[in-house]
Amino acid sequence: MNTRRTLLVAALAAAVSFSAHAKDPKELVIGTSSGPYADQLKLGIKPILEKQGYKVKLVEFNDYIQPNFALAEGSLDANVFQHIIYLNKFSTDHKLALSELIKIPTAPIAIYSKKHKSLNEVKDGTTIALPNDPTNQARALVLLDQQGWIKLREKTDPLKASERDIAAYNKKIKLLPLEAAQLPRSLQDVDFAFINGNYAVASGLKLKDSLLREKISPAYANLVAIRTADKDKQFAKDIAAAYRSREFLELTNKYFTDYAKTDYQLALEK
CATH class of the missing domain: 3.40.190.10 (Periplasmic binding protein-like II)
Incomplete structure (x- = not known):
């Protein structure tokens, strides 16, 4: 220790x-x-x-x-x-x-933004903050894949997905991994942020105001x-x-x- x-x-x-x-x-x-x-x-x-x-x-x-x-x-x-x-x-x-x-x-992990009202506003150069711990980052990457912003490699384990598993960027976005607790504060500086439910609520965000929420698996x-x-x-x-x-x-x-x-x-x- x-x-x-x-x-x-x-x-x-x-x-x-x-x-x-x-x-x-x-x-x-x-x-x-x-x-x-x-x-x-x-x-x-x-x-x-x-x-x-x-x-x-x-x-x-x-x-x-x-x-x-x-x-x-x-x-x-x-x-x-x-x-x-x-x-x-x-x-x-x-x-x-x-x-x-x-x-x-x-509380599900979800995408929030202070700068955009819709996920349709993503464009080249859009910055997206996401958790840097492996398990929660995998959740964010799977949602990005489902949203069509990135494409994960075939046969990628959704529970273990990492940036190395990104086969292609369908949108020219910039990913910014941060500690989960720092993600609510990152909303001032990035376009979108994936924020764990507990940290979102603790920071005053409301789950219903998120732009996209995961469907939580067991x-x-x-x-x-x-x-x-x-x-x-x-x-x-x-x-x-x-x-x-x-x-x-x-x-x-x-x-x-x-x-x-x-x-x-x-x-x-x-």
Whole structure:
């Protein structure tokens, strides 16, 4: 582990006054990204768990790196910010024993613009910002291919598409990879930007104002991640039950109407 990561995780542990090896089993620390997934926890999941006697502490992160390290090292009991493609790759790359607990209602990645009212306004020299992490960049490239702005090579895996897989530019566009958290701010400088739903909402953008939204596949539905060793513990079962509850479904319908619902929520509605 590098020094920077050690200091960050130590600071987080101190901030939440938490010891992974000697804590009340009814105390939970959940990490999340600022925006809709934090709001889902604050408005829905935390109150449900607190009714069951849990004391829940939420810790918000502004990147996609530290939450998984903090979870693996015991500073968090769960985190909520990523999809299974990202979780599996990150866990494999860093040799972390993390697993999916349950999928959650998810805000789609979408194209936004402050300079254009339509995707038809694309022209030679148009600048397009997109995520620089491999899994989310693949989502953006697939949408660009579907839109006809680029052509991906035949047999390209849509879950692993990269700029190397671009066979042709049907529009002479310029792609600008940026960290996902920086994409909302890039709207001042670029023509269009692909922005993850959580960062879009956190920055004040509305999903309904996007120019194009992906249709979320199960691979890109966000999830609750926990340490693999904790999958059968009671707190994990209670977190999953809170998301599956009718109470949380009602909150989703009230505050997160443009989000892709989960299979268990769609089943409840039937």
